[in-house]
Amino acid sequence: VAQAPWWARGVIYQIYPRSFQDSNGDGVGDLAGIAARLDYVAGLGVDAIWLSPIFPSPMADFGYDVADYCGIEPMFGDFAAFDTLLADAHARGLKVLLDFVPNHTSDQHAWFRESRSARDNPKRDWYIWRDPAPDGGPPNNWISDFGGSSWEWDEASGQYYLHAFLKSQPDLNWRNPDLRAAMMDVLRFWLDRGVDGFRIDVLWHIVKAADLPDNPVNPDWTPNRTERDRLIQHHSTDQPEAHEIAAEFRALADQYGERVLIGEIFLPNDRHARWFGTVERPEVHMPFNFQLIENAWNAAVLRDVIADYEASLPAHGWPNWVFGSHDAPRIAARVGEPQARVAAMLLLTLRGTPTLYQGDEIGIGEVVIPADRVRDPQELRQPGLGIGRDRSRTPIPWDASPFAGFSTVEPWLPLNADWPTRNVAAQDRDPSSLLTLYRALLSLRRGQPALSIGDMVLVAGDDDVLAYERRHDDVRLLIVLNLGSQSRALILPADAIVMEVLASTLPARTLADVLAPDEGLVLRLASVR
Numbered sequence: 001v002a003q004a005p006w007w008a009r010g011v012i013y014q015i016y017p018r019s020f021q022d023s024n025g026d027g028v029g030d031l032a033g034i035a036a037r038l039d040y041v042a043g044l045g046v047d048a049i050w051l052s053p054i055f056p057s058p059m060a061d062f063g064y065d066v067a068d069y070c071g072i073e074p075m076f077g078d079f080a081a082f083d084t085l086l087a088d089a090h091a092r093g094l095k096v097l098l099d100f101v102p103n104h105t106s107d108q109h110a111w112f113r114e115s116r117s118a119r120d121n122p123k124r125d126w127y128i129w130r131d132p133a134p135d136g137g138p139p140n141n142w143i144s145d146f147g148g149s150s151w152e153w154d155e156a157s158g159q160y161y162l163h164a165f166l167k168s169q170p171d172l173n174w175r176n177p178d179l180r181a182a183m184m185d186v187l188r189f190w191l192d193r194g195v196d197g198f199r200i201d202v203l204w205h206i207v208k209a210a211d212l213p214d215n216p217v218n219p220d221w222t223p224n225r226t227e228r229d230r231l232i233q234h235h236s237t238d239q240p241e242a243h244e245i246a247a248e249f250r251a252l253a254d255q256y257g258e259r260v261l262i263g264e265i266f267l268p269n270d271r272h273a274r275w276f277g278t279v280e281r282p283e284v285h286m287p288f289n290f291q292l293i294e295n296a297w298n299a300a301v302l303r304d305v306i307a308d309y310e311a312s313l314p315a316h317g318w319p320n321w322v323f324g325s326h327d328a329p330r331i332a333a334r335v336g337e338p339q340a341r342v343a344a345m346l347l348l349t350l351r352g353t354p355t356l357y358q359g360d361e362i363g364i365g366e367v368v369i370p371a372d373r374v375r376d377p378q379e380l381r382q383p384g385l386g387i388g389r390d391r392s393r394t395p396i397p398w399d400a401s402p403f404a405g406f407s408t409v410e411p412w413l414p415l416n417a418d419w420p421t422r423n424v425a426a427q428d429r430d431p432s433s434l435l436t437l438y439r440a441l442l443s444l445r446r447g448q449p450a451l452s453i454g455d456m457v458l459v460a461g462d463d464d465v466l467a468y469e470r471r472h473d474d475v476r477l478l479i480v481l482n483l484g485s486q487s488r489a490l491i492l493p494a495d496a497i498v499m500e501v502l503a504s505t506l507p508a509r510t511l512a513d514v515l516a517p518d519e520g521l522v523l524r525l526a527s528v529r
């Protein structure tokens with residue numbers, strides 16, 4: 001255990017600052033609010049917090065449109081508040097990761113203002129500017145992730161600029177050495193200030209094929225899918241030069257000791273695994289693995305997902321898993337309340353670093369956002385596809401006081417309808433709550449190296465039952481999860497003798513040979529000798 005780095009042993013907790021805790025009564029969460037809730041976070045038993053962007057931003061994409069990489073958004077606080085939060089977190093043994101957004105800036109960033117001001121501006125080439133196609137249209141067929149062309153016409157300077165996301169999020173040109181140097185300085189700035197690492201937003205996007213060829217058409221596209229999916233992002237993502245840059249980030253981070261880089265990367269396993277780099281030239285410590293979010297809640301499917309992912313990892317690679325984020329539908333809404341408990345056990349017992357999204361520990365579920373309160377630009381641009389991200393960004397209900405203890409005024413997004421009963425204070429006192437289960441599982445994981453750094457062996461199962469062993473030294477644990485609503489015989493590996501039930505997703509466990517509906521178990525087996 002001692003040799004494994006903290007990010008491999010530990011659990012990461014994602015905080016979406018706008019929705020965690022408001023301290024100044026403007027309906028939006030802030031840094032002082034997070035600091036005030038650190039005892040709660042540390043008390044969960046997690047090891048690190050990752051803060052979604054806290055930098056100055058016009059908030060067109062809620063912080064993923066950065067106007068100054070080396071500042072603090074006034075709505076969230078100032079450097080004094082940040083330094084306090086960092087020190088208070090460190091004092092509780094919590095690492096702090098920031099969200100680095102290297103693919104694009106806000107169109108309000110000083111760099112872009114300069115870049116668009118004139119064709120001969122020294123920063124013109126810091127962004128991706130091109131002349132129109134011969135017909136006057138955009139330079140190629142690329143589609144923004146949020147719909148529409150990836151190109152925006154700039155009348156004043158007579159060229160188009162590229163944006164993979166909103167037109168107010170122009171893509172940076174990582175082929176320009178000065179931009180590259182400036183961005184390395186950004187990383188140094190925060191590392192020097194004491195942050196423990198970064199989650200790197202859409203890292204696989206940062207370099208595009210040099211001559212910007214048209215992307216191939218996706219033959220599997222259907223009208224119920226997003227516009228972006230019409231094309232395969234072949235030339236706009238995952239370029240070899242982006243891997244070189246990731247290796248540069250890593251070399252810099254390594255100069256600072258045990259810091260961690262987590263890349264947001266969506267690719268099939270073989271290409272995903274390349275983002276670990278090689279032993280000689282490592283890239284990120286962990287490319288984010290979204291497969292629990294992307295795949296059906298079915299034991300046979302997940303068994304294959306786990307096996308294929310494990311098989312794809314290079315020898316120096318370390319797995320990671322995540323069930324929720326500010327972009328994905330809430331896990332409890334997806335699988336329902338009883339299965340959210342099984343999901344918690346899965347996330348915290350798989351081999352690899354888990355990232356837990358704020359609010360999933362109390363099972364925040366489906367939220368209906370009234371049409372006049374929708375804020376997500378992705379939803380506003382492509383309504384009706386059910387892709388709205390606001391529903392995973394609603395404020396944390398802390399207690400039953402007005403506005404759920406989140407704020408003293410109406411929050412920026414509505415609270416979940418069930419907040420008067422589903423809140424942290426209510427679950428804190430309830431031994432059968434999801435929060436109590438999360439704390440128990442996190443504490444078990446912390447005390448059992450087999451769960452954090454042990455080996456994993458998948459055990460045969462079926463569509464409903466997912467089972468695997470975790471082993472470390474002579475400790476042998478069996479995790480059996482019933483993803484269905486029928487009770488099932490508890491079938492053990494041939495050589496297994498159950499010594500003890502270490503955890504169950506159900507409040508009371510009575511029958512030893514039956515797996516109840518929606519039940520997950522962590523069993524200690526007699527040691528292998």
Ligand code: TEU
Pocket residue numbers: 061064065101145165201202264326327328378387389
């Ligand atoms: O998301 C990247 C991304 O690929 C998104 O388009 C994602 O697929 C979509 O939101 C799912 O509905 C990152 C951030 O996590 C997201 O919040 C930002 O909007 C985006 O980058 C641009 O910075």
